[in-house]
Amino acid sequence: MSYVAVYSVTTPDTPNKVLTHFDDIVSTLAEHGVRFERWQPGPLAKGASEAEMIAACQPRIDALGYGCIEVFSVTGDHPQRTELRAGLLDERRYSSDQARFFIAGQGLFSLHIGDYVYGVRCEKNDLLVIPAGLPHWFDMGEHPHCVILQLSHQPGHAVAEFTGSELAAGFPGLDD
DSSP states (O other): OOEEEEEETTOTTSOSEEEOSHHHHHHHHHTTTOEEEEOOOSOOOTTOOHHHHHHHHHHHHHHHTOOEEEEEEEETTOTTHHHHHHTTSSOEEOSSOEEEEEEEEEEEEEEEETTEEEEEEEETTEEEEEOTTOOEEEEOOSSOEEEEEEEESSSSOOOOEEOOOOGGGGSOOTTO
16 A cells, blocks of 8 residues: 655654545645656556556656656565665655656655655555655665666666765665
């Protein structure tokens, strides 16, 4: 189930509120310029190729205006899952929007907005668009299962600017 858990930066062990209703999630994130939607892609068979996954979502992607698409896929048997996870747990920001659509599985994006952290658990069919400059980190869990379309306006990965903050280490991860 998708949700948003809102924490004060001073109390990372206890959320101030947890939102599970879709409309509440959308409106709360929208207050901060973050877009959250549910998409229903075209038919996808189990084991679909990257090209088939992209094709199933192409009309929605085109409507957003993103021209570059990459597939990020990590499962529990991935030989570098621990290293991949560790590389995403540090707080960072990007100079361009970060759009992510979950084809399968789940992950936890933590958005650092002022004196609060918004833990956004995404799952299959969720789209999350994080605006440029917003500090955040991502946790795919100790036993990851996620297939995510990463959407951008330019080819290649945007370069992360790490904030140097150790804030992320104090907050719950996906498995907590």
